[in-house]
Amino acid sequence: MADSNRRSFLKLAGTTGAIALAGCSQQGDNGDGGSGDGATTASSGDSGPQTITLGGTMSLSGDNADLGKLYKQAYELTIQRINDAGGVEGGDGNTYELEMVLRDDETDASKSKRTYQELIDSEGIDYLLGPYSSTVTLPASAVAAKNQKPMVEGGGASPEIFMQDNKWIFGLLPTADKYALSSVDMAKAQSPSAETAALLAEDDTFSQSTAKGVRAYMDNQGVDLVVDESFPSGTSDLSTNLGKVRDSDADILLLAAHQKHAIVMAKQLESQKVNVDMAMATVGSLNQSFKDETGANGDYVYGPSSWAINADFEDPVYGSTSDFASAIESEYGNTPDYHSAAGESVILTYMKAFEQVDELTPTKVRNAIRDIEFTSAYGNIAFDEKGVIDKEMLVYQWQPENGKQIVWPEAVQQSAPVYPMPDWSER
Amino acid sequence: MAFAQFVVNGLLVGALFAAVAVGFALIWGVVDIINLAHGEMVMLGGYASYWTITLVNGSPTASPGLALASVPVAVAVLFVVGYALQRFVVSHVIGTDLFLTLLVTFGLSILIQQLGLQAFSADPRTISVQFAEQSLDIAGLVVPKVKLIAFVGAVALTIALFAFMKRTRTGRAIRAVSQNDEAAALVGIDVEHVRAVTFGLSSAIAGGAGAFVAMILNIQPQMGLIYTLKSFVIVVFGGIGSVPGALVGGLLLGTVEELTAGFVSSKWTLAVSFTLLIVLLVVKPQGLFGEGMGGEAE
Structure with missing residues (x-):
């Protein structure tokens, strides 16, 4: 030193x-x-x-x-x-x-x-x-x-x-608007490729910014947004919104919110019988405490990270x-x-x-x-027109056998994504 | 179909709001205190149940039986907490300025939150109740089993309180104090003790509801405020001091919120609930079941 x-x-x-x-x-x-x-x-x-x-x-x-x-x-x-x-x-x-x-x-x-x-x-x-x-x-x-x-x-x-x-x-x-983009890329690159998406976003500044970014991106990428709901930060029950996701048959679910909502999502996906190919939470789904609290329900859930x-x-x-x-x-x-x-x-x-x-x-x-x-x-x-890095976020997935794994981009993945997530009836 | 599903969702979660609000109504009616720390009692009840299960099982994962068994623990712990709070803190400001009681309970709410953050950290926690199949399918409606249990539990807690107030000596003493504390003292009722028991009961029910909240949603040290707010709305809906009013008010609020979330957007749930509250205050200021401000506890 x-x-x-x-x-x-x-x-x-x-x-x-x-x-x-x-x-x-x-x-x-x-x-x-x-x-x-x-x-x-x-x-x-x-x-x-x-x-x-x-x-x-x-x-x-x-x-x-x-x-x-x-x-x-x-x-x-x-x-x-x-x-x-x-x-x-x-x-x-x-x-x-x-x-x-x-x-x-x-x-x-x-x-x-x-x-x-x-x-x-x-x-x-x-x-x-x-x-x-x-x-x-x-x-x-x-x-x-x-x-x-x-x-x-x-x-x-x-x-x-x-x-x-x-x-x-x-x-x-x-910036927040980039957080969910590479998850969409990943879902598009899988088989079956994602064509429809559901977006549930908390109404705080950060989450809304994430939602705005991914909304524009999906539009650009030809992914059809079939559910697009915002909810107040105080909302603790996502049942009705998840019910909409279930009824819409969306291929992927993106939750732009914080950890408490990520936990509720992981719990209620099962109780609301929501079967999607990918469920991703932008914040709070990659901490060990998320997995500890959700147990097996946290398996297969995705989350982004800027660097590892x-x-x-x-x-x-x-x-x-x-x-x-x-x-x-x-x-x-x-x-x-x-x-x-x-x-x-x-x-x-x-x-x-x-x-x-x-x-x-x-x-x-x-x-x-x-x-x-x-x-x-x-x-x-690489930088976008505003000068913000056009960074591909890393995408992690909780896998039952390997734990938290980098699954995207492919060049640095530790394991292939388990995609689609298994239906609840098969777990 | 969608309508029926939203109503079911609303009733399931509304029963929990009701159980929380019943305790809030009781204290408001009997002790004449708007307890701004009521939401913290829900939070503490959630943690009491969470830690009980974690101690027994080593993890916050429970069979339905164990999960249910943790509810009486939360109820008992919170009864003691509520009794002590009234006896040692709140009793000192009873009969003084309304503003002072608000200030004291608000201070308690912040204190409990901060202690909660120190003790439990800010990480959200949840109890996982294990079922082979998480939900029932009733005529095409999805009904999560754990929510059904919580619904039944919350309604049972509310009815138990109602029966307690109607049928037991202590219940009658509580009602006597709420009607006229001086007269109650004259006939030999220990008013201070009765008030503390009332505070204890109120906190106990909130604690029981908190245990169910930990099972169906999650708990955090700073979760209390929204429950205090909802309780306030429900009690004004149902009528101050009215236990049946709080039950109906809770179910109504839950249903209105889920219908709004379902047909309009979740963004509008709070706005719609508070608009309803204002309309009701204009049209029927005493609430659906109430006797008006300062009405007696039933």
Whole structure:
């Protein structure tokens, strides 16, 4: 740990040096990204590699310091690995080393906002790393837009961040409207393929957002929505709504709600004699406590998750998800979670974009990020038109013999889905 | 057909609302307290039954017999809880400002919720009652067995309370206190004890209903509010202090809610129930069975 602190210090010192140097030897980048252009690409001598500096703030102290630490680890280690492997092969033909300036925002939105402006004005940072949490990210993303610098973030998932018509923000955490989509993909890919669906949604913001996303998606995919009901959060009995699902003969059932409703669904599917090919709950169906409470009724129920340490995706820097996990563990002594993986992919998103642009300017890099498509330890990375990751969620299923299994996407599945779920009369 | 199914669903769940509301009506009628912690008694009853079954079986999975046997445990535990609450806390604010009693019971409700969160965590829990076949098919209507048991149990609890009030000495004493506490004291009734017994009975029935809620739905430390709210609606429907009124009110509310969910949308259930309440307050302010505000307990 002491060693890594020392390394961070050296890196920061190096960065400061590079920036000071940049102040003297502007490269004359004629991009349209504002006055700071070029200051981040500094030559450190004729023969040595050039440097690109990424900068941002993070919750290194304050309420979210424990999570902020995970991003810092992932940023640092990924940058180090990229540089150790020879740096980034820029699309402009140059090779770049990456550097990072990461300031503590104390989990304070106004401090973070101020610091981003400082990083742009006095440090000449062109490529911004997002902070942690939606509350801090929203004002920070406004700074990025105002100064026309791209910001890639792995710490803010509120749809509000992406509803500001901000063309400079890219988020790696899936927003609620993405939660149920890959379950629909999975059901469509099975035999018999799902053609009709029932959607039961709690009337809170998160669940309604999930419902809205999947409604539009199913429309697009040609899945016929035969039951579409919302219910108040206080509703504890789903019998009548499940009765509608039974009478509609829907192929799949999606419940956009929380854990208490997931439990009631699992119980009442049997008592209401509802036989569907897939029953999925967006939140709360993957905890052990769900299975403990529902027992055999919880078998075959599906649920989505944004990331899993054992869903092994290929990664251009570490090799694979499991290699990333062991690298973080051996370097820092803690197990990575989805925050770490999203942080890693923030850096990789920039790396991939730098590889694709013929000239290093904020606008060109931003445009490259829009079209980016690659796989990392975090999963498939691509962004939709609002800048939100178009991430395929993992789909889990509780299986009687194997327990909770990743069943989708096929590339990382631990077991094939038991699809259709057996009828109640056969269990 | 759909209509009949929605009515059946409504009656099955309405009986539980009724059993909860009966206790609420009793306290309101006799002790003249609107007990905002009544929903928490339902919650505690649910946990009493849940933990009894878990202790016996090692898991919250029970045969119908064991599940039923856990109901008297919940009833007994909650009687003690209710008695103690009245004796040691609520009795101090009786006869004072209505606002103060609301405040005290509201405070109790928050306290019990917080203690519940500490003790049981926020995870929802449920009791799984094992049947070979979960539901009956009666003339094309789906009737879950566990709900049928809960329906019968809830109605039985309500009738038992009604009989207790009518036939026993304590029941008569409760009614005497509700009519005139000073006169009751003059003829030798221990008013404080009777009030505490009433609070105990009210909580006991709510606890019994809570055990059934744990079997057909699930329980959580913060589940109480909706039951307190529904009880309020039902009691105003049925008439304050009226046990038969609460029973009919509960069944009616359940049916109206399920018909609304079935034919319109679940989103509208609360709006429809409260609209009905307002209409009823305008047309028949004393409720369907009530004697008006402050009416005697039957």
